[in-house]
Amino acid sequence: TKSFLDDISGIGSVRKKKLMETFGSMDKISKASLNDLVNIGKLPxxxxxxxxxxxxxSRT
Structure with missing residues (x-):
């Protein structure tokens, strides 16, 4: 199934899976700070x- 993450350049199936494993849900990913995405999520x-x-x- 297509998710919001599929629209982000540089996030493929491996990064998407790791983000979901790390944060637990799309809601938690969406609420993560920029620093958390870099430091905890290991994103460039x-x-x-x-x-x-x-x-x-998307929230506006």
Missing amino acids: KNIAEELHTKFAE
């Missing part, structure tokens, strides 16, 4: 910034 900063921005835009 540019990908974490894009993800963080897209989640913020």
